[in-house]
Amino acid sequence: MKRKLLILIGALAVAGVATGVGLLVSAGGSETHGLPPFPGEPEISVISPRDGSKHTTRAVVVKASVNKFELAPTHFQGQPELRQGYIRFSLNKVPEDVSESDIQAAAENPLGNGRVIGRSFDYPRYSGPNGVLAERIGSAGAYSPATQPQIYYHNLPYGFFRLVITLSLNDGTPTPFHTVTHFRIDTP
Numbered sequence: 001m002k003r004k005l006l007i008l009i010g011a012l013a014v015a016g017v018a019t020g021v022g023l024l025v026s027a028g029g030s031e032t033h034g035l036p037p038f039p040g041e042p043e044i045s046v047i048s049p050r051d052g053s054k055h056t057t058r059a060v061v062v063k064a065s066v067n068k069f070e071l072a073p074t075h076f077q078g079q080p081e082l083r084q085g086y087i088r089f090s091l092n093k094v095p096e097d098v099s100e101s102d103i104q105a106a107a108e109n110p111l112g113n114g115r116v117i118g119r120s121f122d123y124p125r126y127s128g129p130n131g132v133l134a135e136r137i138g139s140a141g142a143y144s145p146a147t148q149p150q151i152y153y154h155n156l157p158y159g160f161f162r163l164v165i166t167l168s169l170n171d172g173t174p175t176p177f178h179t180v181t182h183f184r185i186d187t188p
Contacts, residue, residue: 042069042083042167042177049163049183056188059154062089064165066149069177072170073147077137080169088143088168089130089151093118094160094182121161126153137172145172158185 047063049055070084095118122144124131130144130151137145144151145168166178 040068042175043067044069044087044165044167044177044179046163046165046179046181049181051181051183053183054186055183056186058156058158058185059152060156060183060185062151062153062163062165064149064179066167069167071147071149075170076145076147077172078170080171080173085167085169085171085175087146087149088139088164088166088174089122089127089146090143090164090166091121091127091153092162093121093157094162096159118162121153121156126155128152128154139172156185158187160184 043066045065047065049060049062064087066087068083071086072081072084073086075081075084076086120141121127122131122134122142123140124135127134127144130146131140134140134142134144139145143166161183163181163183164178165180167175169175
């Protein structure tokens with residue numbers, strides 16, 4: 001009886017070690033087999049332009065920092081994978097003159113959260129190759145997709161802008177992880 005118990009305990013120990021080695025090997029590789037690659041929630045932050053910054057040129061280089069989320073250009077528009085995808089850059093000009101009816105409509109819109117959203121700059125003429133890609137996937141005027149944590153906007157008019165940067169899964173599904181920055185294009 002003792003011998004059978006010792007054999008069973010030994011077999012369980014060997015199975016436990018084999019499982020542990022298997023987990024270590026799979027964690028060190030590029031595939032995670034459905035396991036989260038790292039603990040915590042994905043994070044995105046703006047490197048430039050800084051919130052509230054003023055620019056005298058009509059071009060802005062936007063750079064973001066992404067943590068705990070893998071940008072995956074080769075899987076763009078593919079099957080969703082945990083913590084893998086691309087970035088949505090959404091640039092809108094903040095309206096200067098807003099009518100009372102626009103304010104009322106925004107306040108009553110359950111999706112607008114009380115904000116008046118101005119003209120979009122997510123078209124090829126403003127966001128270059130990212131805008132071309134936006135047209136290709138049908139998101140032009142809503143957001144410019146990017147598989148790198150940066151985008152270049154040019155030919156912007158003077159005024160105040162709001163930029164929303166959102167992490168999105170491979171198939172385009174937005175995640176709740178986003179950041180917002182504001183900047184102004186002033187006359188030189």
